Amino acid sequence: MAPIAQTIPTTAGSPLTESSTLPFGEYLFRRLHQVHKVKSIFGVPGDFNLSLLEHLYKTDLEWIGGCNELNAGYTADGYSRYNNSLGVVITTYGVGELSCINAIAGAFAENVKVLHIVGVPSRMAIFDEQEKKKHLHHLVNNIDPFADSDRFVYTKMVEDITCVSEIVTDATTAADQVDHVIKEIFKTSRPGVIFLPVDMSDVPVEASRLTLDPADRFHIVEDQDPALTNKLSTVILEKLYKSTNPAILADVLVSRYHDGVPLLREFVDRANVHSYTTFMGKSILDECHPTFVGDYIGLESNKGVKENLEDSDLVLFFGPHLNEINTGHYSFDLQEGQLIMLHSDYIKIGSEVFRGVNFVNVLRQMLDIVDVSKIPGPRPVPFEVSPRYPHIPSSASISQSVLLKKFESFLRTGDVVVCETGSFMFGIPDFRFKTDVTYIAQGFYLSIGMALPCSVGVGIALRDEGSGRRLILVEGDGSAQMTIQEISAFPHYGLTPIIFLLNNSGYTVERIILGEERTYNDIKPWNWSKVFELFEFGNQGHCISKTIHNEDELERAMCEIDSNTSNLQFFEVILDKLDCPWRFHHMNNYRLFPLEKKIGLTLN
C-alpha cells in the first residue's frame, strides 16, 4: 500500500483518497487553501523555506512575492482585513522573520488574522548535539563565543505579539498543530506563527484530514457556551426593551469575526436605534442609514456626537477596542450603568463580566428572538450634530479641509478606501460614507508605510473574488517613502487603484507636535509624478500620474477618474506642510495638556 500512497497524484486540484499520504508542505498548502477565501499567499523566499514553497504549485494557491518581508507582512494583513479571514505570509529564518516582525506586531495590536510561516533550519541542525555547535547563517550567535547559538532565539521574540506559535518537527502531530494555529488565529483574531524546519516539507503525512474534516468552517465563530449565549441575549434584549433612549456603538472587532458586520447592520436596521461608529470602527455600519449619528471619539467627536451618545440610557457597545486613539485619549464618558460591552472574549453588562462568549453568537441569537415592537422608537437626537471646525485655512492652493470635502463627495457606494496613518486620517471621521464603503486603516498601531502594501493585499483580495469595486489609497509622502517599492505590484498584477499621494513636504503630523521647521521632519524630495517610470515595467502606459496644484485641477481629476477605469491613476496633491485637519490639532492639545485628572472608560 505504501508505494501506492506515495504515488498519489499531486497536481493542482487532484483528488485525494482517504488512505493517501502526501508531503507535509503540500498538506499545509492544501489545508490553507480550504480556509475561507484563502487563494493567494504572500512572502519572500529564502533557503530555509524553498522546500516548502515548492509544494505551492501542487495547489491552486497563487504566490504573491513581496519586495521585502515587511511589505509582504503588511500585504497579508491587508488581504486578511479585507477578507476577514486568513492572510498568510511566508518568510525565512532570522533575516526574513525579523524584517516582518513590525507587521506582525501591528496585526496583533489590531486583531488581524495573519498566519506567519517561517522556514527554519533542519531538525538535525536544531537538535543534533554535534550540529548544534555550528553557527548558522541568519542566526545571531551568542555573546559568549564559547556557547552554542540558540536556535529558538527568534521564536521567543514573538511570544507577546502572537496568539500561538508552533514549531513543527514531528509528522504525527504536524496536522494537529496546523489546525490548532489556524483555529487560535480565528478565535482571537490575532496573528499566529508556524516555524517549519526546512526538512519537514517533504515528510509524508496522512491526507485523510483534508477530506474528512475540511477547514472551510474554521472561520465560523463557535459558540462555546450556548446556554450562556442564550441567557445573555435575553438579558440584553430585556435591557433594550426597558431603555428609553438606546444607542448602538460599533467598534473595530465587529469586523474581525465572521458575520459580525452583516449581523450588526441587520440588527441596527431592525432595532431602529441610533447608531454610531468609533474611529477604528468607521464604515462597519451603514452611514446612510437613518439611525446613523456619527463617529464617537469622545472629545475628538464632531459637535453633538459625544453629547448625544452619552445622553443615551443604554449603549450597546459592539466589538470594543479600548485604546488611547480610539477613545479620544480616554475621553469616553460612559458609566457602567448605561453600558453593555459585547466583545469577542466577554460580555460586560454594567459591572458584571461574562467571559468565554463571543458577541457574534449573542448578536445572532438576539436577532433570532428580538421583538422589535418592544424597542423604544428613535426620537430625534437631542443635540444638533455639526462639524466642529468646518474649515482650516492653508497657505497652499489646496487645503486639507477642501481636499477632505471633495474626497468625501468623490467616494461612492461600494468603494474600498485604504488610508495611511498621517494627518489626513484624522479628517476621515468627519465623512459620512455612502452605503457599503469599506474603510481600512491602522488606527491604533499607526505604523506609517503600512497602507501601501496593505492596499496591495486588498487589491489582490478584490481580484481573487472577482470584484469590480473601486480601490482607493490615500498616502502621505513621508509614509509612502517607507514602502514605495510595493507600488510596483499594482501594474505587475494588473490592479487599477486610484492613489492620492499627499505631498506636504515631510512629516506634517510630527511638525504639528514639535519641530515645525526642523530637518528631522523633512524628507528627501522625490519626483512623485515619475514614480511609474521606474515601477511600471516597459512603459506600458497602464499607470497615469498627475500632479494637482489647485482645486480646479483636483475637481477635474476627480471628474475624469471614471473614464479611466482600466488604468491605475496616481495623483500627487500639493499641500502645505503645516496644514492638517482640526482633529489632529485638537489631539495634540491633549498631548500638551493631558487629561490626567479624569481617565474615561477603561477595562483594566
Next chain:
Amino acid sequence: MAPIAQTIPTTAGSPLTESSTLPFGEYLFRRLHQVHKVKSIFGVPGDFNLSLLEHLYKTDLEWIGGCNELNAGYTADGYSRYNNSLGVVITTYGVGELSCINAIAGAFAENVKVLHIVGVPSRMAIFDEQEKKKHLHHLVNNIDPFADSDRFVYTKMVEDITCVSEIVTDATTAADQVDHVIKEIFKTSRPGVIFLPVDMSDVPVEASRLTLDPADRFHIVEDQDPALTNKLSTVILEKLYKSTNPAILADVLVSRYHDGVPLLREFVDRANVHSYTTFMGKSILDECHPTFVGDYIGLESNKGVKENLEDSDLVLFFGPHLNEINTGHYSFDLQEGQLIMLHSDYIKIGSEVFRGVNFVNVLRQMLDIVDVSKIPGPRPVPFEVSPRYPHIPSSASISQSVLLKKFESFLRTGDVVVCETGSFMFGIPDFRFKTDVTYIAQGFYLSIGMALPCSVGVGIALRDEGSGRRLILVEGDGSAQMTIQEISAFPHYGLTPIIFLLNNSGYTVERIILGEERTYNDIKPWNWSKVFELFEFGNQGHCISKTIHNEDELERAMCEIDSNTSNLQFFEVILDKLDCPWRFHHMNNYRLFPLEKKIGLTLN
C-alpha cells in the same frame, strides 16, 4: 547658582562650565559627539523621540533621516563599519524600533557597534498606576483585554541581540547609563540600546562629565590585565620563533577594534610570514603585500590556499568569527596543536584558553617586543595557488566570470567597495584587492537589502572625514528591491558612488538552490535605468544611468567612469538568471551533501 546653571549657553559648540546643568537630551548628543568620529546620527522621527531630536540642533551633529527605520538601521551599521566606531540610530516606540530590529540583529551577528536609541512613553505613562491602564498607540495590548499592556514588551525582545540595554528614567543615573552603554558597545563590538522616555529629554543633568571625563577615548581598547597581556605576547612570540612555517590568518573581528587593522598590517609586514584572510576578513590585510597568499575558506578556497595554510605548523588566527559561511561550512582543517586564536574575548593557545584579554593589546605588545630576526623567513608556499574554475559560461552576453574579472581590475587603491549579499558576493574571494581597498559586506547574517543603505552610511562617513575615496556599491536586483528608496540619499546629500546593479531577473542564489524557474524566485520587473527619474529631485542630472548588455559596453563604461567623478553613476548590468560564481555552486553541493561526518574547527 542654579539659575545661572540653567541659563548656560546651549548653541552649537558653546563652552560648558563645570557647574552647569543641561537638558539630558542635549547632554546625550554632546556626549555622543565626543565619541570618536561620531558626526552624523541616523533615524526616523516619531512622537516619542521628537523631544530628544530637538536637542540635536544644539550640537554640530547632523541628522540624516532614513526613508524607513530598517534602512536607517542599516545606514548606521554602515557608518559604524566604515569608521570602526559608533553608528547611532534613533527610532520611535514599537513601530520604529521593531521596523529596525533586523538591522540590530545583523549588527549583533557581525559585531557592529550600533547604538539604538528608542523614544518611549513618558515615565508617568510607564509607571503611574492609573496611567498604566491606558493602551497607548504603537504599543501592542495584552491578549487578555482585562490586562494592562506591558510597557516593556519590546525591551524584552532585544535581550539576545544586544550587548546591553538601559531604560533611562532617572536624572541622577542617566549619564552613567549612557557611558555604560557606549563602553559595552565598544567592549563587545555589539549593538546596545537606550530606551528614553519622552519626558526625560528636558530633565536637567550635570554637565561636568562632558569636560572632566570626555568620551573621546571610549573606542580605545582597555587592557584589562596587562600582566596577562605581557605573558601571552611572550608565549606567542616564542611559539612563532620556534615554528618553521608560520602563517597569519586575519578575520573580521580585527576590523572591529580600534587599531586592529593597522597593527596587524604592521605585524604582517615586520614578521614577514605568509598571510591570509577569511571570507569575512577580506581586505583587512594588504593583498598586494608579498606575504599574502589568499582567502582561506576551507573547501571553498581557491586551489592551493587551504593546502598551504593547513600545512603551516603555526597559524596565528586573529579576530576569528567561526561560523558556517566564514569557515566554508566548517571545513577548516586546523588542529589545536598548530593554532593560536587571538580573539577580543580570549586568547586560545592550543587547548589553553585565556579569557578577558583582547587581541589588540596582545598584538600591540607583540609589536613592541618582537625580535623579527628570530622569525623563520618565508619560504615559497608548497602548493601552487590558482583559480579553481576560471570561467563559468553564461547564456547572457556578459557572464559573472567576466564581470568579476573586469571588476577586479577596475578597482584601485583606496576604493571602498560595499557588496550586497547575493551570488556575486561569492566571487569576491577570488579577487586580489589593491592596497588600501576597504571591503564591506554582511557575510554571515546575509540579510539582503542591507548593502544599499549601508553604503549610504559609508558615503556619509566618507563625507564626514572629507575623504576623496571612491565608493562602489554592487547590488543584486532582488536585494535592491528591498531597500531601493534609500538610493535617494545619494543625490540628496551630494554623494557620488558608482553603483553596479546586477539585473539577473530575480533571486539567482535561490534559483541555484531550488526552483530555477519558479515564480517565487521571480521579482517584479522594473525599469532600473530610470531609477533616478523618481529619486533624484528636480532632474538635476547629477545621476547618470546606463544599461550594460555586453562586454564592450562594460569595458567602455569602466573606462569612462573617472571622467565623471562629480556624478553618481549607475550601471544596470544584464546577466543570465542562472549564472553565478563557482563558489556558490560549490557551497550548494555541501547543502545537498552536508559534511556531517567531520565538522572542522569549532569553539563550542
